[in-house]
Amino acid sequence: MTTTKSIEVNIPKSIAQLIALQKLDTKIDDIEMMKGTLPQMVEELKKELNNLKAKKHNFEAEINGINEFIVTKKTLVKDGDAILKKYEKQSDNIKNNREFESINKQKSDKESEIKLTQREIVDAEVALQAKIRGLESVNKIIAEKESLLKHKEEELNGIIKENEKDIIGYTEAKSDCVKKIDKTILDSYTKIRNAYQNKLVVVNTNRESCGGCFCSIPPQKLIEIRKQKKIVSCEYCGRILVNEDDE
Ligand SMILES: [Zn+2]
Structure with a gap:
């Protein structure tokens, strides 16, 4: 040109x-x-916070899931203990060897089942603690980022407010000029x-x-x-x- x-x-x-x-x-x-890089920083922080909050919700959902699992398994152990007690009572009135063996077999099966469930509970509790730690660390990062975002937004809004009248004036003059x-x-x-x-x-x-x-x-x-x-x-x-x- x-x-x-x-x-x-x-x-x-x-x-x-x-x-x-x-x-x-x-x-x-x-x-x-x-404004420098403030507008981009604010946008980035908002995006980061959205991702962190999604992570937080995932942790919370996982923690709820594990807690429910533990409650269910604990009920199974309690029920199993009651059944064991019932078998013990039954073994007091055993009439013959075959009955004795049958009750013993049922008892030992139930005991293994309870042990397995208890192990599942222990494993779930370990997993639960890890998720809780994960949630705590995400919450900490969220708090830090939120405070940083607040600070940057205040800084940016300060600049915007300080120059508001000028910007309005220049923009109006520009539209007339254009x-x-x-x-x-x-x-x-x-x-x-x-x-x-x-x-x-x-x-x-x-x-x-x-x-x-x-x-x-x-x-x-x-x-x-x-x-x-x-x-x-x-x-x-x-x-x-x-x-x-x-x-
Ligand atoms: Zn030139």
């Missing part, structure tokens, strides 16, 4: 509008810059603005070089810039070149 041709557009007026728009954008960008600018010119402005990290579109000619990329401007172009017969762009970076001293 070397020039933006337009028949009906009043070029000097357009250039003045572009300069005004760039100034407003720069003021808005400067305020945005003051309305007056020719659409083709505005589209080029937006395209260049999005292409560069420093968001500079309209730059001054500093000592015969582009104020954006610092490449030197040919004498012919310097004359064109002064004449304001057309909008002149830097042939290296495409930024719009102006000479504010001429205003």
Whole structure:
């Protein structure tokens, strides 16, 4: 892009509008810059907290599940003990050897079953303790991250509040300014603005070089810039070149 041709557009007026728009954008960008990485940090922390809370809920669900398992198994042991007592009573009234063996077999089966259940309870309790420790550590991290988030949000909101009036003013002025600018010119402005990290579109000619990329401007172009017969762009970076001293 070397020039933006337009028949009906009043070029000097357009250039003045572009300069005004760039100034407003720069003021808005400067305020945005003051926020630094705070907006991203706040977003990241919120995401992290969501994940941590999901983890916390998983731990809680697992702990509930293990607790229920333990209660069920404890009931089984209690019932088993009652059955054992019943067998012991029965063995007091044994009539023959075969009955004795049968009762003994049932007793020993029940005892093994109870032992196995008790082992399951012990294992479940070990697992339960691990889950409780996991939950405690997640809760600790959540508390730390929540406090950090609160701190960062306060910092960010402070900057937003401090500059609220300016931002509103600049944004309103910008929307007025934008309305007056020719659409083709505005589209080029937006395209260049999005292409560069420093968001500079309209730059001054500093000592015969582009104020954006610092490449030197040919004498012919310097004359064109002064004449304001057309909008002149830097042939290296495409930024719009102006000479504010001429205003
Ligand atoms: Zn340039």
